Amino acid sequence: MTHATIAEPIKGLLESLRRPELAPFLADWPRTYLARSVPASSLPVLRWLPQICAERPAFADVVAGVCRAAPSMAWRQTYSTRDADAAFLDNYGWSEILGESGPIAGGRIACGLLLLGPATHYPRHRHEAEEIYLPLHGTAAWQQGDTVWRDRAPGTLIHHAGNEPHAMRTGAVPMLALYLWRGGGLAQKARLDAAAG
Numbered sequence: 299m300t301h302a303t304i305a306e307p308i309k310g311l312l313e314s315l316r317r318p319e320l321a322p323f324l325a326d327w328p329r330t331y332l333a334r335s336v337p338a339s340s341l342p343v344l345r346w347l348p349q350i351c352a353e354r355p356a357f358a359d360v361v362a363g364v365c366r367a368a369p370s371m372a373w374r375q376t377y378s379t380r381d382a383d384a385a386f387l388d389n390y391g392w393s394e395i396l397g398e399s400g401p402i403a404g405g406r407i408a409c410g411l412l413l414l415g416p417a418t419h420y421p422r423h424r425h426e427a428e429e430i431y432l433p434l435h436g437t438a439a440w441q442q443g444d445t446v447w448r449d450r451a452p453g454t455l456i457h458h459a460g461n462e463p464h465a466m467r468t469g470a471v472p473m474l475a476l477y478l479w480r481g482g483g484l485a486q487k488a489r490l491d492a493a494a495g
Contacts, residue, residue: 302331302333302402303363303377303455304340304360304363304367304395305395305396305402306407307359307360308360308395308409308476309324311357311360311432311476312324312432312476312478314374315432315455317413317455319430319455319457320430320455320478321396321483322480323407323409323430323478324394325479326405326406326407326480327407328356328396328402328403328405328454329403331396331402331403332365332402332403333401333402333403334400334401334402335401336399336400336401336489337372338369338370338371338372339372339373339374340369340373340392341374341375341390341391342387342388342389343373343388343389343390343391343413343414343415343472344373344391345415346389346413346415346416346472347364347365347368347413347474348365349471350365350403350435350436350472350474351365351387353435353471356435356452356453357434357435357453360434360476361434361435361474364411364434368393371393371401372393372399372400372401373391373392373393374391374392374393375387375390375391375392375411375486375489376392376488377390381490382421382479382490385418386419386420386421387448388415389414389415389416389417389418389425389472390413390414390415390418390420391412391413392410392412392477393410393411393413394408394409394410394477395409395410395411396408396409396410397409397410397412397479397484398484398485399485402446405483406480406481406484407478407479407480408427408477408478408479408480408484408486409476409477409478409479410476410477411474411475411476411477412431412473412474412475412476412477413422413472413473413474414436414438414466414468414472415468415471415472416468416469416470416472417470418467418468418469419466419467420465420466420467420493421465421467421490422463422464422465422488422490422491423463423464423465423488423489423491424442424462424463424464424485424488424489424491425460425461425479425483425487425488425489426459426460426461426481426482426483427460427479427480427481427482427483427484428429428457428458428459428460428479428480428481429457429458429477429478429479429480430455430456430457430458430478431450431452431455431456431458431475431476431477431478432454432455432456432475432476432477432478433450433451433452433453433454433456433473433474433475434452434475434476435452435454435471435472435473435474436468436469436471436472436473436474437449437450437452437469437471437473438450438466438467438468438469438473438475439467439468439469440456440464440465440466440468441464441465442456442458442462442463442464442468443462443463443464447467451468456489460481460482460483465489470483470486
């Protein structure tokens with residue numbers, strides 16, 4: 299399976315939403331896919347993918363493509379045991395589809411997937427790049443800056459400005475979400491706020 303078979307349906311989904319927040323990201327989407335070799339890697343959080351696939355999510359075609367491709371993808375973690383506890387690390391992972399380190403060169407943007415297990419709190423963190431999340435499966439609570447926590451269902455766009463602190467926490471079901479990064483710091487790792495670390 300080529301990663302373009304995931305990237306094209308993702309692009310189509312984003313275009314179908316017709317949301318102005320997505321326009322700059324789509325304008326920077328690569329016109330051609332320059333592939334690079336990225337070895338596959340797995341993480342414990344992938345144990346939740348069969349449940350996600352079985353629950354007929356709202357974005358079934360994209361999610362099914364992710365489930366088929368998952369074994370050939372490079373699943374990573376930004377943090378280590380120095381930063382977060384084992385329960386978080388067992389229920390957290392991401393995989394870049396296109397970008398600085400993904401199997402497709404992304405140019406001015408990065409796009410990938412975030413997977414969080416149930417009852418998982420992703421602590422307050424930030425990064426230089428502007429970001430959009432699109433949950434594909436699983437309602438989760440999100441906090442931006444110092445605002446109140448708000449539940450975000452699949453299909454809800456969540457937009458973070460560069461360096462805006464944000465956090466999320468899942469409920470009873472795992473969450474699979476698309477992420478898009480744009481602007482500076484595409485190779486930068488997200489950093490936990492000191493109070494959260």
